Amino acid sequence: MQVALVEDDPIIAKAVCTAVREAGHDCAVMADGVTTVDDRAFLGNDLVILDLMLPGLDGLEILRQLRAHGVRTPVIVLTARGTVPDKIKAFDAGADDYIVKPFAMDELLARVEAVYRRTSDKPAPELEVGTLHLNLANKRLTVAGHNVDLTPTEFSIMELLMRYHGQVVTRTMLCEHVWGFDWDGPTNVIEVHMNRLRGKVDRGRGVSCIRTIRGRGYALTVE
Structure with missing residues (x-):
């Protein structure tokens, strides 16, 4: 696996890269946001470990x-920012996991x-349930032929619901799929995202297709 580490602290960067290499992977370091935003840390790498507080660009x-811009390389955020709002912002921006410093290398x-x-699995490129059509390649949802704009978090929730349509998707399943296995945020965060998703998907419907069990x-x- 080719890993890119975006970290401006040289001590942390050296320790992480050494551990990643000892685990059998390649690791390249970038130390500022301006260098990273040209896509070099994302294209050609299998995974990115990204600090949030960087010189040049956050x-x-x-x-x-x-x-x-459609870059889907998986990203693990590694940061000293540990509040629930910080985590939610990162996941909404497209992070795949979130680790707070200080951290255990293992x-x-x-x-x-x-x-x-999780991200290297190759599922079917499209999911279709009734009039709902989810394109996994370009991250697009259409309802009865009309495009529906979703945030990355909403898209992940919709993907899981469609994969298990007609079955109960538990809160634990949602947390693991959307926020990672260590998510310890407030449970009402799930309901907030679900209500926003209903507002987008259920337009024109008499009854919501997303039921709370x-x-x-x-x-x-979906009928």
Whole structure:
């Protein structure tokens, strides 16, 4: 695996790169946001470890810009910012996982392997349930032929609901799929995203196709 590390602290950069290489992977370091935003850290690499507080350009803005240009390389955010709002902003911008400094190196390596396995799977490029059509390649949802703009988080939620349409998707499943296995944020965050998603998907429908199953989770039911 080719890993790119975007980190301006030379001590952390050296330690992480050494550990990644000892785990059998290649690792290249970039130390500022301006260098990174030209796509070099993302194109040609299998995974990126991205600090947020970088000289030149903030890591969150880098992530937003590259996702907006269709770059889908998996990204693990590695940062000292540890609040729930910080995590939500990163996941909404397109992060695949989030680790707060200080961190255990063994955990970081485990996350690298887990994110790579999860994102390197090659599922069907499209999902279709009733009038809902989800293109996994270009990250686009259409409802009855009309494009629906989704945030990266909303897209991930919709993908999971469509894969398990007619079945209950638990909150645990959502947390693992959307935010990573360590998500410990407030449970109402899920409901906030779900309500926003309903508002976009259910326009023109008399009844929402995303049902809340009390005490269990959610289910996508399309006639």
